[in-house]
Amino acid sequence: MPRRRIDDVASLPCPLDRARVKARMFDTILIANRGEIACRVIRTCRRLGIRTVAVYSQADADAQHVRQADEAHCIGGPRPQDSYLRGDAIIEVAKKTGAQAIHPGYGFLSENADFADAVEAAGIVFIGPKAGSMRKMGSKAGAKELMQAAGVPVVxxxxxxxxxxxxxxxxxxxxxxxxxxxxxxxxxxxxxxxxxxxxxxxxxxxxxxxxxxxxxxxxxxxxxxYVEQPRHIEIQVFGDAYGGAIHLNERECSAQRRYQKVLEESPSPFLTPELRRAMGEAAVLAARAIDYVNAGTVEFIVGPDGGFYFMEINTRLQVEHPVTEMVTGLDLVEWQLRIAAGQPLPLAQDEIAQRGHAIEVRLYAEDPDAGFLPGSGRLERLVLPQPSAHVRIDSGVVEGDTVTIFYDPMIAKLIVWDTDRPRALARLRDALAQCEIAGPKSNVEFLERLVRHPAVVEATIDTGLLDRRLEEFLPAPGSPPTDLLVAATVARLLDEERRGRGCSAASGDPGSPWAASDGWRLGHAGHRTLASTLRGERLEVQAQGHGGGYRVAIDGTAHAVSGARFEDGALSLRIEERAQRVRVLDTGARTVVHDGRARLRLETVPLYQADDAAAAAGADRVLAPMPGRVVLVRVAPGNAVQQGQDVMVIEAMKMELALKAPRDGTVAEVRAAMGDFVEADAVLVTLDP
CATH class of the missing domain: 3.30.1490.20 (ATP-grasp fold, A domain)
Incomplete structure (x- = not known):
């Protein structure tokens, strides 16, 4: 069918036009990506009866997308340039397996015009826009000039x-x-x-x-x-090969840290119907300016006065696409597949529904207390809410999997939906309270503070607020709430008694008092000191009692506890005469409780533990806080440095990190050069003792 231009923003090929196009679909597709997006595409393909082929690196041999695909092939080493960025290897697997199309996901080669051309040259369909459209958007400068010529507002x-x-x-x-x-x-x-x-x-x-x-x-x-206190609002667009172009309304992504989106929602609480219509029309105009086909996102910066300006077009599916799916009831991956297979847009502009409110946050293996440094390691415990009509989980890992150092440290996307924004926020707060992640550190507590902050609740947040006032979203120094600490202590005591009963039952003489481990002493229940750490700081609590009745002393003040017991994953108890109920997320090596507003996480440590003799040596070394590439070396052996002086700069996970001297002294060794790739905890600079 010849391509034709459609001038009316709201128009589409009519039903008769759609009927003339033969409905066809792929039998097999290859997914040139990993993690949650690969699992997401597999899920849609399985529903449509399409066979999936996955590719993976050596680091991902046991990954979920490998296990879920119908077939999977290793394409190289763990570094992206040795595997997921090897377009030739990916195309070779597609040819070998008979895949008719390649879905690039997002990241890696998803916006690589040369890869799109190579896929098409191999006789395989690239599920995304044409390479020409990508090239027009590949340069921000060129894209801005093109949009300005097309009549799209630019800064x-x-x-x-x-x-x-x-x-x-x-x-x-x-x-x-x-x-x-x-x-x-x-x-x-x-x-x-x-x-x-x-x-x-x-x-x-x-x-x-x-x-x-x-x-x-x-x-x-x-x-x-630079627009002061701007909002970041993006419009989801789709185009087909017959001149059709529509938008699927907006997502607001104003909650950002260092230009990285933290929370996304739809619809935007900032937009009026008139502004929504104007931005939608501008987004479609932008898509048509580059002959756009398939899924894309037109991103705008919006001033406090409602003036909006084109930023860029992301020529791929976005990480935050689930919020659009939740409010429209559409499967955007299915739309991608159908359009790539030659079908026209499934719906006209006036057929796009908008129901309720959806919000997404991303659970990352990162340490907010240490500048959000990405983490890695085995997920010893991963508890996420059960999916429902109100809660959706998109994840590429399960408990026991490893968050590797080679890729983005996302654990899961948590998406909630309800009939309006206040209800959706309440759903999100409850869903986050059910999450527990152990192994690498995570941003769960940061997200919980975020969704309760007045700037989010009242929808006044702008793109720079998190960077300007980050301390408001991080835990305040000092002791945790007393009732929460008492509840955590009681949860640990009850768990130890449960374990003790198990040991007694397994002993040769279950009735013997010597087989019990409940702290009992002749004439009274024994006093115990329980040691733990809270964000690295040692904490000791004294406890006495058993069987649900205790006296818990914190900083010399005793608190009477009665009626404590576990039921349905929660702990109910009375502190003095106040009845309390807290969710218990973990016990054992750590104790994690949540009172509905805040969580407390205590790491169990031995009561008598020697100081770390190696700690003092840390004052003589500068370590890499995470894997990265050295971009600047500012000192040489023999240089005198002062505490806090920059000695090296490394680039890692989308940011530059300045590494500083731990004390005044003289540089003894510099163990890395500019351009070197270093592992986490590698010694980069040493000082003379």
Missing amino acids: PGYTGEDQTPELLHREADRIGYPLMIKAAHGGGGKGMRIVRTSDEFLPNLESCQREARNAFGRDRVLLER
């Missing part, structure tokens, strides 16, 4: 090819401050700096160009006027 700025620092500085002064420097080729929050005065421009330009060069191989930047 004032400079996108020229002359990149001399002097000219860029003059252009910045002309545009005015605050101003944003952005890598012209890239995304994901890399290569972006906000500059507020002319004096700050050149140092920020140098840092931005260095980060862009390391991440994307090119250091061209563009300059944009």
Whole structure:
């Protein structure tokens, strides 16, 4: 069928046109990705009766997408460049297995125009936009110029090819401050700096160009006027091969940290019906400007006055697409497959439903208390809410799997839906309270504070609020709430008594008092001191009693507890005469309880434990906090340094980290050079003792 242009934003090929197109679908597709997106695509394909082929790296041999696919093939080593970025190896597997199409997921090769061309050249369908559309969006500068010519609103700025620092500085002064420097080729929050005065421009330009060069191989930047306190609102678009283009309404992604989305929701609580209509029409106009086919996302920055400006088009499915699915009732992966198979858009613009409110957060293996450093390791415990009509879990791991150092440390996406925003927030708070992750550290507690913060509850958050006021979303120093600490202590006591009864029952003389381990002493229940750590700080609590009745002393103050017992995964008890009920998420090596508003996580440690003799040695070494690439070495052996002075800069997981001297001293060794890839905990710099 010949391609035709449709001028009316709301129009689509009519039902007669759709009927003329032969309905066909793929028999087999290959998924050129990993993790939760690969599992997500497999789920849709299974429902449609489509056979799936997965590819995997050596690090992912036991991954869930490998286990769930109908067939899986190893394509190389654990590093992405040795496996998931090897387009030739992926295409070879597709040919060998008879796959008719390749779904790129998101990340890796999903926005690589050369890969899309190679797939098509091999006679295989690329499930995404054409390479030409990708190339038009591959440069932020070129994309901005194209959108401006098409009549899509853009932020004032400079996108020229002359990149001399002097000219860029003059252009910045002309545009005015605050101003944003952005890598012209890239995304994901890399290569972006906000500059507020002319004096700050050149140092920020140098840092931005260095980060862009390391991440994307090119250091061209563009300059944009920075919109203060902006909202980030994106529009989901779809196009087909017959000139059809529609939008599926918006997602608001204003809750961000370092340009990384933290919470996404639909519909946006900020948009009026008129603004929603205008942004939807602009998004469709943007898609048509590049002859867009398949799924894409047009991202806008929106000022407090409602003025909106084009940022970029992500030429792929987005991580946050489930919120759109929850409010429209549509399967966007199915739409991708159908359009790639040559079918027209399944629905017209006026047939797109919008029901209720959906919110998504991402559970990561990361440590918010340590600057959100990504983590890795075996998931010793992974408890997530049961999926339902109100709760959806998208995950690529299960308990016992390993979060590897080589890829994004996402554990799962938690998506909730309800009839309105307050109810959806309540669902999300309850769903987060049910989560428990042990092994690598996680951001669960951070997310719980986020969804209770007034800026989120009242929908006033902007893209910079988390970075400006991050301390409000992190735990305050000091002791935990007394009642929660008492409840955690009682949960540990009851669990120890349960274990003790098990030991007694397994002994040769279950009735003997010597087989009991309940702390009993002649004439009274024994006093016990329970030791644990809370965020690395040692905590001791004294306890006396058994069988649900206790006296728990905290900082010298005793609290009487009665009627304590476990039931249905919760602990009910009376503290003095106040009845309490807390959710018990874990006991044993750790005790984790949740009172519906906050959680307390205590790591069990021996009562008598020697100090770590190696701790003192830490003052003589600078360690890599995570795997990364060394981008700057600022010292050499023999240099004198002061405490807090930058000694090295590494790039890891979309950010630069400045490593600092732990004390005043003299550099003894520098064990890494610029460009080296280093593992977590590697010694990079040592000081003379």
